[in-house]
Amino acid sequence: xxxxxxxxxERVAVQAIPxxxxxxxxxxxxIYNYLLGMVGNPEQAQDLTQDTFxxxxxxxxxxxxxILPAWLYRIATNTALDALRHRKLIAWLPFQPxxxxxxxxxERDLGGEMAETEMxxxxxxxxxxxxxxxxxxxxxxxxxxxxxxxxxxxxxxxxKATLYRGKERFRVAYRALECKAS
Amino acid sequence: xxxxxxxxxLAAYQEGGLRPSQRRAVALHLASCPACxxxxxxxxxxxxxxxxxxxxxxxxxxxxxxxxxxxxxxxARSQRKAxxxxxxxxxxxxxxxxxxxxxxxxxxVVLAQGLHAPAAMxxxxxxxxxxxxxxxxxxxxxxQAGPSARNETPAGRNVELAAVFPxxxxxxxxxxxxxxxxxxERGTLLYLHTSDPTEFGQDNSQAPxxxxxxxxxxxxxxxxxxxxxxxxxPAVSPDGRWLAYGVHSAVPHSAQRGIWVRDTAGRPxxxxxxxxxxxxxxxxxxxRWAADGRDLIFSVQTHASVxxxxxxxxxxxxxxxxxxxxxxxxxxxxxxxRLLATVPYEAxxxxxxxxxxxxxxxxxxxxxxxxxxxxxxxxxxxxxxxAYLTGPALSAVTLTVVDVYSGRRWALSTVPRAIDAVCWSxxxxxxxxxxxxxxxxxxxxxxLWITAAGRPNVALPGVRxxxxxxxxxxxxPAPHLPRN
Numbered sequence: 001x002x003x004x005x006x007x008x009x010e011r012v013a014v015q016a017i018p019x020x021x022x023x024x025x026x027x028x029x030x031i032y033n034y035l036l037g038m039v040g041n042p043e044q045a046q047d048l049t050q051d052t053f054x055x056x057x058x059x060x061x062x063x064x065x066x067i068l069p070a071w072l073y074r075i076a077t078n079t080a081l082d083a084l085r086h087r088k089l090i091a092w093l094p095f096q097p098x099x100x101x102x103x104x105x106x107e108r109d110l111g112g113e114m115a116e117t118e119m120x121x122x123x124x125x126x127x128x129x130x131x132x133x134x135x136x137x138x139x140x141x142x143x144x145x146x147x148x149x150x151x152x153x154x155x156x157x158x159x160k161a162t163l164y165r166g167k168e169r170f171r172v173a174y175r176a177l178e179c180k181a182s
Numbered sequence: 183x184x185x186x187x188x189x190x191x192l193a194a195y196q197e198g199g200l201r202p203s204q205r206r207a208v209a210l211h212l213a214s215c216p217a218c219x220x221x222x223x224x225x226x227x228x229x230x231x232x233x234x235x236x237x238x239x240x241x242x243x244x245x246x247x248x249x250x251x252x253x254x255x256x257x258a259r260s261q262r263k264a265x266x267x268x269x270x271x272x273x274x275x276x277x278x279x280x281x282x283x284x285x286x287x288x289x290x291v292v293l294a295q296g297l298h299a300p301a302a303m304x305x306x307x308x309x310x311x312x313x314x315x316x317x318x319x320x321x322x323x324x325x326q327a328g329p330s331a332r333n334e335t336p337a338g339r340n341v342e343l344a345a346v347f348p349x350x351x352x353x354x355x356x357x358x359x360x361x362x363x364x365x366x367e368r369g370t371l372l373y374l375h376t377s378d379p380t381e382f383g384q385d386n387s388q389a390p391x392x393x394x395x396x397x398x399x400x401x402x403x404x405x406x407x408x409x410x411x412x413x414x415x416p417a418v419s420p421d422g423r424w425l426a427y428g429v430h431s432a433v434p435h436s437a438q439r440g441i442w443v444r445d446t447a448g449r450p451x452x453x454x455x456x457x458x459x460x461x462x463x464x465x466x467x468x469x470r471w472a473a474d475g476r477d478l479i480f481s482v483q484t485h486a487s488v489x490x491x492x493x494x495x496x497x498x499x500x501x502x503x504x505x506x507x508x509x510x511x512x513x514x515x516x517x518x519x520r521l522l523a524t525v526p527y528e529a530x531x532x533x534x535x536x537x538x539x540x541x542x543x544x545x546x547x548x549x550x551x552x553x554x555x556x557x558x559x560x561x562x563x564x565x566x567x568x569a570y571l572t573g574p575a576l577s578a579v580t581l582t583v584v585d586v587y588s589g590r591r592w593a594l595s596t597v598p599r600a601i602d603a604v605c606w607s608x609x610x611x612x613x614x615x616x617x618x619x620x621x622x623x624x625x626x627x628x629x630l631w632i633t634a635a636g637r638p639n640v641a642l643p644g645v646r647x648x649x650x651x652x653x654x655x656x657x658x659p660a661p662h663l664p665r666n
Contacts, residue, residue, distance in 0.1 A: 032240035120235040167193035
């Protein structure tokens with residue numbers, strides 16, 4: 001806490017704010033792993049982490065109230081959604097998010113050796129990007145529903161509906177992979 | 183409640199999202215249904231797996247890449263600006279030949295403003311902090327490539343610059359205050375000091391040059407030039423290595439008069455540049471270093487005239503000169519030596535509202551345009567913005583900043599007293615100025631204030647002095663300055 005004087009001589013207590021460097025060091029691992037969950041590809045997650053922090057630096061001027069980490073997650077989510085949208089357009093993505101009807105478990109024989117990480121990664125791909133974002137933010141990153149509302153720019157009801165549907169779809173996919181593996 | 187109903191609500195149940203009555207009903211069913219319990223267990227297992235998922239450590243190179251990208255974007259923006267000014271200048275040359283310079287010039291300048299800031303003029307004067315964002319963020323990184331960074335390793339430089347939060351980006355006043363203090367913490371101030379302000383500015387005033395951290399928490403300032411003398415306008419080179427200052431014409435021995443340049447590490451003896459018009463009535467004013475750290479910009483003011491010079495800091499060889507308007511602080515050459523800001527003198531009070539004109543002096547017949555109404559322009563370190571004072575009288579002065587390329591203006595602060603000694607922070611994100619308490623009486627003191635993109639201004643408690651004349655905010659950390 002620092003104290004200072006305003007122009008009128010009034011003494012005020014002010015909260016020290018984090019520098020960009022501090023924001024980066026504190027959140028870069030979290031953001032990277034969230035993006036890795038979103039896109040499922042380490043190289044792309046790394047690129048998107050860069051994009052996120054570059055955008056964050058540029059967006060800071062217009063921020064009226066810095067609510068961390070929700071603000072950062074919002075930029076990361078938008079960045080990931082844009083990237084996924086683009087990837088869908090150019091249609092060479094190694095996986096494709098689908099809905100329940102379209103989803104099918106992988107054809108290849110997993111031979112009971114599928115690591116948990118791979119099962120989670122593949123299950124996540126069965127979700128729509130927004131469902132994936134809600135589920136990761138809530139379960140992996142531990143954000144509250146209100147924080148997810150900020151991060152996703154969605155209403156509480158919309159977040160809840162997306163989250164529950166995402167959980168349900170994740171369960172179906174995860175269960176299918178588990179059966180396949182065993 | 184059937185299994186189908188329960189399973190449709192299991193996700194919400196597990197998240198605690200059901201109404202109490204629904205929750206009780208689901209719990210009741212679960213207690214007696216192993217199949218639904220197994221479904222719930224899959225949810226819980228999935229959650230555990232998700233929490234363990236993606237716990238990688240990202241590459242350490244991401245941070246450097248982020249900084250590099252920011253730097254590249256800013257460099258590209260600066261190049262676009264410089265290119266546009268050159269284009270405007272060359273078009274004006276052509277137009278001048280055709281006898282239509284005025285009309286074409288006006289069109290091109292308007293065009294230039296429009297290209298850089300589509301809403302420039304409509305948002306002028308009182309834009310909030312957000313409006314200044316781009317330049318604030320940009321400057322930190324433009325500074326990376328500047329001369330002041332020459333002595334730093336690339337890695338060290340990146341860390342240092344990233345730590346300087348872009349002040350203009352700060353949206354709320356509380357955080358602005360904290361950030362200004364953070365920035366000030368990194369700064370060192372060099373200033374002229376006199377114990378008797380009634381004598382300040384007179385030819386015989388004794389004004390030693392002192393050095394003090396901006397946020398000193400105690401102790402005495404260091405006397406940087408050990409012999410008290412009659413000095414003016416201390417200025418430290420962009421790399422923090424050299425201090426230039428004027429030695430007043432009233433010094434009895436003419437061999438001492440001129441601009442002295444010395445090593446800030448204190449290694450004697452330094453050297454002297456003789457200035458033109460070195461007569462008893464001449465005063466050396468407003469010494470500044472060019473951005474390349476090679477040339478010095480200064481004015482010589484006599485009772486009758488003012489001339490602005492550019493001279494080689496080492497040899498003293500004159501490079502350019504511009505006849506100016508009295509008093510000397512009504513013209514200023516940008517650190518990149520491209521733009522000359524002038525406030526033509528007319529009869530009336532010194533700070534009366536007069537047009538400030540900027541002229542591109544990098545080529546003959548360069549563009550000229552008006553950027554504001556006011557007096558005493560001071561260039562930002564990156565040569566894109568001017569700080570100046572406006573106000574009907576000395577008693578209510580507004581410190582204003584204008585982006586000379588886009589025409590956007592920000593009224594930073596209005597003070598019910600005279601503002602003096604305006605200087606930019608080395609990274610161009612904040613401005614320091616003094617407000618004098620008491621009007622040049624022996625009891626008068628100077629109070630330092632710092633401001634960026636709006637209120638509040640912050641009074642710096644560290645520097646306590648009787649009267650500050652000229653001052654300069656040294657790049658920090660200043661590697662060569664002696665420590666207190």
